[in-house]
Amino acid sequence: MLNSVLRPLAAALGPGDGGGPAAGAETTPASPAEAAWDAALFATRLRARLADAAPPGLLEATAALQDLACQLAPAAQRASRIAELAGIQAALRAAIKVTENGPYLATNVPAVYTCLGEQLAVPPQLALCRCGQSAMKPLCDGSHARFGFSGEKDPHRVLDRRDS
Numbered sequence: 001m002l003n004s005v006l007r008p009l010a011a012a013l014g015p016g017d018g019g020g021p022a023a024g025a026e027t028t029p030a031s032p033a034e035a036a037w038d039a040a041l042f043a044t045r046l047r048a049r050l051a052d053a054a055p056p057g058l059l060e061a062t063a064a065l066q067d068l069a070c071q072l073a074p075a076a077q078r079a080s081r082i083a084e085l086a087g088i089q090a091a092l093r094a095a096i097k098v099t100e101n102g103p104y105l106a107t108n109v110p111a112v113y114t115c116l117g118e119q120l121a122v123p124p125q126l127a128l129c130r131c132g133q134s135a136m137k138p139l140c141d142g143s144h145a146r147f148g149f150s151g152e153k154d155p156h157r158v159l160d161r162r163d164s
């Protein structure tokens with residue numbers, strides 16, 4: 001949560017008061033699953049409203065919250081939650097952004113498959129691991145920040161070549 005949600009959100013929002021509830025405001029305690037779902041809905045609506053102006057940190061945090069909310073939901077509700085999130089951001093064009101020293105941010109991609117060809121049921125905003133350190137591949141878990149991943153080209157990389 002710290003690496004995959006709070007760190008990218010802090011980077012996206014910049015310095016400030018955090019936007020928390022006003023002093024003295026009443027808050028209703030929620031279960032972790034309810035809190036994650038509320039946070040995912042909030043982040044998804046904000047991400048959809050900002051569209052192409054949404055900063056990468058917001059996309060990364062939204063992806064983590066969408067995944068968390070769907071994982072914490074009862075199995076019978078996951079498909080409907082993915083569909084609800086997809087509906088909120090349906091107007092966004094399908095795209096994949098490469099972040100500086102971070103994951104691929106995939107929005108509204110039509111399908112995601114494993115290397116064995118199995119289709120994954122995934123939320124509409126994804127952060128896909130690019131550093132190889134995630135414990136939940138293919139999704140990013142924020143480990144790239146902890147390990148200081150650099151997206152620069154490795155001078156010792158195997159050069160591209162045409163495959164026949």
Ligand code: FES
Nearest residue numbers: 129130131140143
């Ligand atoms: S890019 Fe984030 S964990 Fe790999």
